[in-house]
Amino acid sequence: MHQHFDRLRLVALNIDGVLLNDTFSPVISNFITSRGGMYDAATERRILSQPRRVAGGEMARAARLDVTGEQALELYFAERDRYVAENPVRLNPGATELVGRIHGLGLRTVCYGGLDKSHFDAHLGALADLFDSPGYVCTDAFRPGIKEIAALFSLGLDEVLFVDDVARVAEAARELGVAFVGHPSSFQGKFMAELGVRHLVGSLDAIDEELLRTVDAEGAVWPTGATR
Missing domain, CATH: 1.10.150 (DNA polymerase; domain 1)
Structure with a gap:
């Protein structure tokens, strides 16, 4: 049961670079x-x-x-x-709190990435109960997987928020009219800014209830003059 979110029903969180440190x-x-x-x-x-x-x-x-x-x-x-x-794989600071926060607000949550589910089980298995079935989606066969994940949950593209560290996913979100929050690394912040990503965060703590409700109120707003 969601708490007065007008549009959002699901938050899709990338695994490596968002919930886990970037080892790629x-x-x-x-x-x-x-x-x-x-x-x-x-x-x-x-x-x-x-x-x-x-x-x-x-x-x-x-x-x-x-x-x-x-x-x-x-x-x-x-x-x-x-x-x-x-350099072991580890949870990024604020990852546990972020998943718990989304879950506590009544939004559905799923994790996705290019490796198979054993990667999720090994490093995020302790948080599995906070994710909605299937918990993790391997997108290697259909990257970036925005349409497929929305369809898996029987949701419209305007009902899903994606959080990712890679600009290619932001570009796909823009083309599809999907809400997006960037948690960029290395060169990706520059690309995301050029694409017109409105919400770029340097920490997972910044994806708080206020930001989620702002995204919900805005919908997938992409400036028309941004670089394609």
């Missing part, structure tokens, strides 16, 4: 630059929040490797395993 961008950057490639804003944009088959090919090209996308991904995930051994 640093590894991708090193994967490319350590092999003599250039990791810049344009490169990052071609790789992040893409299906694995696409991201692997882009990483191979950026790193100047004569391998298939699948082979590049094997190398990448081996490097990420080593990185995570020294």
Whole structure:
């Protein structure tokens, strides 16, 4: 039962970079630059929040490797395993409170990302009761997954708020007329600002009841003059 939200019924939270620390961008950057490639804003944009088959090919090209996308991904995930051994996956500050806050306001909540559900179970399993079934949606086959997640909950696009750290998701939200809050990392803040994202937060604590009600009142407001 929602507490007087006019539009919002569901908040969809990205897993890596929003609820969990980003253990992808640093590894991708090193994967490319350590092999003599250039990791810049344009490169990052071609790789992040893409299906694995696409991201692997882009990483191979950026790193100047004569391998298939699948082979590049094997190398990448081996490097990420080593990185995570020294830099463990952890909850971002305020993640537990954010999920509890959304749940307490009567809004439905779901988590999504490109890895399979075991990633969610391992790192967010303790919070599973605060998410609505199915709890986690793997979007690798249909990234960024905005339409699919809304359909999964039988909701209209105007009834869902997405929170993500990647501008490609913001761009898709803009094209679909979906409410969006950005929690950007690295180059993504610049891209989001160019897209006209109205609400950019530096901490999860900033996604408070006031902001959620502001988004609810505004709907998916995107300035017409923003860069596409």
